[in-house]
Amino acid sequence: MSGKFETFIAGMTTLLEPKPNEADLLPVCGALLEQLVAVDDWLPDSHAVSNPETYCQYLLYRDPEARFSVVSFVWGVGQESPIHDHRVWGAIGMLRGAETGTVYSRDDNTGKLIEGDSVTLEPGMVDFVSPRLGDIHRVRNADDKQASISIHVYGADIGAVERRVYDPETGEPSPFVSGYTLPPQ
Ligand code: FE
Helix, strand or coil: CCHHHHHHHHHHHHHHCCCCCHHHHHHHHHHHHHHHHCCCCCCCHHHCCCCCCCCEEEEEEECCCCCCEEEEEEECCCCECCCECCCCCEEEEEEECCEEEEEEEECCCCCCEEEEEEEEECCCCEEEEECCCECEEEEEECCCCCCEEEEEEECCCHHHCCEEEECCCCCCEEEECCCCCCCCC
16 A cells, blocks of 8 residues: 555554553544545545445554554445444544534433534544544435545454444444455455
8 A cells, every 4th residue: 555554554553552541642643644634645446436335444454453443434425324333442534525423422311312513524634433532423425426435543453343333213222343345356
């Protein structure tokens, strides 16, 4: 992959070496990611392909010790994620198009979801998720004419993490493991 991406991976690896806590590492991760998505000229076409059936999540890099992973999310026109959580820290950098993320919290008594703020990311912008900051959200393509692509970094091998999706009406959680989308040959 490109020198730009290798520089990002080297930066993340150096950052995580001394096992920093989340509050210390996230701003640095965000700055590295901001550099990575500043210019849209490095993502391989194989990891930018949209699927009319569903959004795609292509693995770009998995740290050998699974301390972090990097994924390209490709949202086709009209596509959105279920309401889901992550269980680890994550950073989202917008590369192409635009996406809107809506955060949710859960009512302590009823377990029902309470809709919070929506933020639309434009290319070059970075946002964060984590159990500490607010971990439940839904993401959708905010561009109604073309696929949108964001680069996600997580504090684990995210495709293998057992997470939860939430019923939008009842807030009922169900376990899910996302896996990764195989890039076209
Ligand atoms: Fe997410």
